[in-house]
């Protein structure tokens with residue numbers, strides 16, 4: 001495993017919930033950070049969120065003013081894919097295989113053969129993306145958790161073609177970002193999302209069957225020691241993202257009954273009730 005890593009520039013693609021948090025973490029760890037999104041409004045929202053988060057850390061005494069200024073100076077926001085030249089690219093765009101493949105192909109064409117390409121996908125097969133983009137050995141998953149600026153765990157996901165040096169470098173990089181990396185083999189839902197499916201699905205089944213209401217379930221689960229009840233957590237994650245993950249994992253495992261996506265959640269997605277990011281999900285914001 002490399003003790004020191006020769007990484008100076010990190011490009012984070014996607015400035016949404018996850019991309020914004022990952023860019024903040026990279027910038028705070030001292031990397032030259034490029035934050036790319038096609039949507040300029042999302043770039044501006046990300047800039048504001050990172051500023052607010054750093055201000056909060058500084059107010060609490062967890063970050064010096066100098067460190068805050070340095071972190072802000074490390075981030076460069078861009079809507080131009082041509083600017084995405086880096087040692088490591090972390091992709092956190094929409095959970096859509098075709099969109100991710102198209103972007104990775106563009107990025108591979110303009111970056112060096114030594115560049116490492118990592119996807120933050122929650123549920124799309126990393127192996128499928130590696131093959132579709134023909135990046136193979138330089139391709140892996142780097143799965144952060146929400147909110148990325150706070151959650152310590154990172155799943156580093158390798159495929160049968162990922163170069164071991166790439167996995168090692170991503171593990172070392174995650175540590176340098178202050179995270180706790182866990183290496184896992186590519187499989188539907190990796191580890192955390194596979195286990196956590198039942199947390200969401202069983203909770204929604206209880207509501208659908210009229211056996212308990214949302215608030216009661218969240219209160220009980222929090223009282224037993226979970227940091228967030230399943231409904232609050234789904235609102236934080238984003239209903240569309242969580243529903244897409246459920247569908248992808250279910251399909252990838254040949255549709256087992258125990259993992260069937262929820263009709264209640266489908267309805268929420270169709271109504272645009274996506275959770276915190278849209279102002280309404282299971283709760284109002």
Ligand SMILES: NC(=O)c1ccc[n+]([C@@H]2O[C@H](COP(=O)([O-])OP(=O)(O)OC[C@H]3O[C@@H](n4cnc5c(N)ncnc54)[C@H](O)[C@@H]3O)[C@@H](O)[C@H]2O)c1
Nearest residue numbers: 014016017018037038039042092093094095121122146237
């Ligand atoms: N939300 C979570 O809790 C969570 C946790 C871990 C991993 N993930 C994964 O992270 C990824 C992003 O999820 P999110 O919740 O941040 O989504 P989001 O909807 O908040 O943000 C997605 C961003 O990608 C941008 N985008 C879409 N297509 C693009 C393109 N072609 N080029 C550049 N930018 C593009 C959008 O403008 C948007 O800003 C997904 O793969 C998701 O599965 C999400």
